[in-house]
Amino acid sequence: MHVSVLALFALELSLLSTCSPTVSKLDQIKQLGVLRVATINSATTYYESGDGRTGFAYDLVSQFAESLGVALEIRVAASGAAALEAVSQQKVHLAAANLTITDNRSKNILFAPAVREVTPQLAYHIGSGKPRSLDRLKAPLRIPEESAHAELIESIASAHPKLSWETVPDVSSEDLLAQVGQGEILYTVGDSDLIAMTRRYHPKLGIAMDLGEPSRKAWAFRHHRDSSLFNEATRFLTQLRVSGELEKIEDRYFGHVDRLDFVSSRSLSQHIEERLPRFRKLFEQAGKDTGVDWRLLAAMSYQESHWNPKAVSPTGVRGLMMLTRDTARYMKVSNRTDPAQSIDGGARYFRLLLDRLPDEIPLPDRVWMALASYNMGYGHLLDVRNLTTLRNGDPNAWVDVRSNLGLLTQPKWHSQTKYGYARGKEAEVYVGNIRTYLDVLTWMTRGEDTNRDAALATPRKKAPEFMGPSPLEIDLPLL
Structure with missing residues (x-):
């Protein structure tokens, strides 16, 4: 009422x-x-x-x-x-x-x-030179007024007589970190998690050193x-x-915030500006057709090929979405290096994996598990879920399943599975990277009429019509 x-x-x-x-x-x-x-x-x-x-x-x-x-x-x-x-x-x-x-x-x-x-850290602008000590800063350290970081600096200032610092009113730690990243100021103090997040959008934000013990x-x-x-x-x-x-x-x-270093974040930013516009409408159309957020599809493609339609891996998978021959045949993709076919086929295949997962896996965990399936194969994902249960974990929780992915390289464990050996740790990195790229794309498209929840849509159980043997039934990694 x-x-x-x-x-x-x-x-x-x-x-x-x-x-x-x-x-x-x-x-x-x-x-x-x-x-x-x-x-x-x-x-x-x-x-x-x-x-x-x-x-x-x-x-x-x-x-x-x-x-x-x-x-x-x-x-x-x-x-x-x-x-x-x-x-x-x-x-x-x-x-x-x-x-x-x-x-x-x-x-x-x-x-x-x-x-x-989290750990308080000294953040600096890359290009100004990484400071080796608080006594050797080239400009005053700026910290939000009445903050825990101000208390921290006050407590250690006596041990650093040459330290110059000042508190700034009406500003957040996030604002100051952005200012450092943009070169407007040279130094501030931030918590390790917030710095890791901010660095994805401001590649010139660097970490000089930890300051004290982790804070609660x-x-x-x-x-x-x-x-x-x-x-x-x-x-x-x-x-x-x-x-x-x-x-x-x-x-x-x-769980995925610290995966971009300076070089890779600069490269991602450059590719978003130079390469993504060529394919964005294709990702958006595939998103509409499958109910998957186009930014998730774009993040997958960036992990697979860096948006290079002619990309080829040593194992023969190719194209923007790195489809195998079997998967391409199953999804009716005749030319894997054709951007439109690759994106459409990869999106429909990911949707199939998302819908194939057991109903009891909640969102967003089922999305991360579908990504792992896209990377190492649906059968191996089922194996890891079984191992997770065997080790008293929750097979429906990505954090538990992720911690067991590495077992697929160990004979003691993969000998107990149906599909055997797989490079599970690579799938862990794969999913973590895509989550990071998705966050960056979401941030860079903020304010647009997009809906990230579309990536987490309710699974559609009606199977689409395809031709040829299903790659979901084979033992080897699919993509």
Whole structure:
């Protein structure tokens, strides 16, 4: 039932003013039907795209609100410090804003069990020379005001008497990292995950060194004698970690972020500008025909051939989508080096793999498994899922299946499978690279009328009509 904002506000005032002291904070939230959470806009936390709300922190708090049976209300703060202030002033129930646990913050804030660990790093502009010490910077180090990184630099500044640094108000770490990548400033400090993400779009952003030990990221609560909400959050996060679900969510956002180095990211950017325009309409048409996001198809093609229609591998696969003879025959592709035929055939074959996977594999995991099948063969993917089950993993979770791919090169394990040996680790790299390329293409086409969820469409079980023997039935790797 819809409750108006005015009615909800009246109910909250009533609870705050008239509730018996025996009504806990947790019960108040359940009666209100709303969990208010402060967060920040960041690639590692929360953001809105054409596909809706997303982000690591958003996924976690969404599940927490669902577990409480209440709606989630997101309030975006200007900074982590502002999110903490919202908690202190009781404007929100908690903050999930990629907040670092520090001694200073812990004096006034109660932190739940850490959800992630990252390493603070010194970032520099490639071309200015990689600094070997904080005492040898060519320009002042710039850091967001009232940030955990500012606390870190303050704590180590006495050991580096020549260090020059300054805090900058009203700016995020992500903004400063972009400025370094663009050469507007030379140095800043960032968390390792955010730096890895930013480097994909700013190839001249370099990592000089780690600064201190890994830092822990956690939800923040106000210190209060009523700890019912904090205790429930602790129980929820502990269960999420024990069940392995936290690891799966973390992998979804961060399991592939550090795959592009300076050279490869520059090459990708150049190819997006120079090669992709020639084939983009073909990818878009294939996407419409198959219900697969054209950017995913383009990312697959880049991994396969770097968008070179005449590419040929040592094993004889060729074309933009690197089709084998058997697969090309099955998909009615007469000329594998013809861009239109290759993209269309590869897209339809990937759709077939996506639909062939068992229904119980959820999204987006089934997409990553379909990609692994495209690389090493559907039969080998089934083998790895069986090995995953044998080793007490979840065969429907990509993070578990991925960890077992390397077993296909070990006689002890592949001798127990139906299809035998396969270069499983190559499939792991293959999928990780495509996920990275997809992220870059998504970022570079932001604002366009595209829908990334199309890549994760509900499988279509009606088999298309093809000719010849099905490559899904053979034992050897397909593509």
